[in-house]
Each structure stands twice: as C-alpha cells, then as structure tokens.
Amino acid sequence: xxxxxxxxxxxxxxxxxxxxxxxxxxxxxxxxxxxxxxxxxxxxxxxxxxxxxxxxxxxxxxxxxxxxxxxxxxxxxxxxxxxxxxxxxxxxxxxxxxxxxxxxxxxxxx
Amino acid sequence: xxxxxxxxxxxxxxxxxxxxxxxxxxxxxxxxxxxxxxxxxxxxxxxxxxxxxxxxxxxxxxxxxxxxxxxxxxxxxxxxxxxxxxxxxxxxxxxxxxxxxxxxxxxxxxxxx
Numbered sequence: 509x510x511x512x513x514x515x516x517x518x519x520x521x522x523x524x525x526x527x528x529x530x531x532x533x534x535x536x537x538x539x540x541x542x543x544x545x546x547x548x549x550x551x552x553x554x555x556x557x558x559x560x561x562x563x564x565x566x567x568x569x570x571x572x573x574x575x576x577x578x579x580x581x582x583x584x585x586x587x588x589x590x591x592x593x594x595x596x597x598x599x600x601x602x603x604x605x606x607x608x609x610x611x612x613x614x615x616x617x618x
Numbered sequence: 619x620x621x622x623x624x625x626x627x628x629x630x631x632x633x634x635x636x637x638x639x640x641x642x643x644x645x646x647x648x649x650x651x652x653x654x655x656x657x658x659x660x661x662x663x664x665x666x667x668x669x670x671x672x673x674x675x676x677x678x679x680x681x682x683x684x685x686x687x688x689x690x691x692x693x694x695x696x697x698x699x700x701x702x703x704x705x706x707x708x709x710x711x712x713x714x715x716x717x718x719x720x721x722x723x724x725x726x727x728x729x730x731x
Binding site: 514540542544551552553554557598600602605606607608609610611 | 652654661662663664667675677708710712718719720721722723724725
C-alpha cells in the first residue's frame with residue numbers, strides 16, 4: 509500500500525541547532541513531494557515542494573529539502589533553527605492524490 | 619485571488635446526531651477538493667477527494683460521506699456520529715493535476731460527546 513512515513517514524532521532542539529526531519533514514501537513512479545507546516549493556532553501552509561529538476565529544493569524561512577529518488581526520501585533541513593520554528597511539520601506525497609505523513613512536532617527551546 | 623471558506627469552525631455534537639460541514643472555494647473553477655481529518659497524534663488522513671461535480675473518491679470506509687453539489691462546494695456529512703469521529707476536519711483545494719499543490723481551509727473542530 510502507498511504510504512508516507514515520518515520517523516520522528518517529536519523533536520526538541522535548542523535555538524541555533526541544526527534540524528533534519530526524515531520523510532520516506534513507498535510510491536512507485538513519478539511523485540510530487542511537499543512539506544507543510546502548521547504553526548500553533550494556525551492552519552496548514554506550504555513550506556516547500558518538489559516537482560522536478562534540482563532535487564535540492566529551497567523553501568521559505570531558510571528551510572530546504574532534498575529528494576533522493578534511490579532512497580524514496582525527501583528530508584527537511586534547516587541549518588539553524590529559531591524559536592519561531594516551533595510547529596508541526598507534515599511531509600506529503602502526491603501520486604494520484606495527496607497523502608500525508610503522521611507529522612513531526614518540533615519544539616525549539618529559546 | 620483564491621480563497622477557501624469552511625464552516626462551522628467548531629461544533630459539539632452528541633453521539634448519533636447528524637453532521638454537515640461545508641466548504642466553498644472562490645476565485646477558481648473546477649478545483650480538486652479534499653476532506654482531511656487530523657486526529658491527535660495521527661497526522662492527516664485523507665477522507666474524500668473530488669475532481670468534479672458528483673465525482674467523489676472515498677479513501678477510508680466509515681460512517682462519513684461527501685458530496686459535491688456545485689463546482690466549488692464540498693460537503694462532509696454523517697447520518698449518525700460516533701465518538702471516534704471527533705477530530706479536526708480540513709477542507710482543501712488544488713487546481714490542475716491532482717498532484718499539484720493543495721491549499722487548506724482553517725478547519726473545523728468536531729467534538730462528539
């Protein structure tokens with residue numbers, strides 16, 4: 509069955525630490541890949557997306573993600589997190605419909 | 619610009635009562651429409667999606683149903699709510715291929731008591 513896996517349920521970091529959130533999917537064929545973010549009290553919004561081309565995608569607020577086709581992965585990274593990055597992050601894969609991972613809650617301590 | 623409206627924002631319903639959540643999109647034509655449920659600790663679950671009027675794909679067998687009576691209107695319903703239906707329901711839309719970026723409404727909190 510098609511699935512999206514996010515390995516970390518809750519990540520706690522101090523400000524300025526580096527971040528990497530894992531995302532793996534099990535779809536075959538061509539996929540579009542997304543990371544969405546939900547800040548406390550706000551609705552889901554797009555962080556970045558990959559459709560084709562350069563597998564290293566840069567998004568808003570200094571986030572980036574790398575598509576590694578051979579590993580079926582699309583990990584999210586940020587070199588130095590801020591307290592304002594505290595949020596829940598969802599990886600999503602679109603093959604014929606949009607499916608989300610279970611989400612990773614990121615807490616950044618000031 | 620495109621906007622999505624979803625209502626009601628919150629509701630508390632007794633077990634066995636009916637449900638109707640409504641979603642409308644403005645500023646675009648023939649959108650793909652989606653209903654998701656976000657339950658605590660369980661991420662986002664796709665419930666239904668629709669690529670056109672009267673075309674509904676159901677992803678999860680349950681006591682919920684969806685309808686699309688108009689191009690930009692998507693309704694989530696239930697005849698009899700269960701406690702397990704409690705959660706945060708999100709309507710979303712996209713245009714073009716189903717693989718394109720989707721945009722979310724602000725969601726509806728449903729508590730079944």
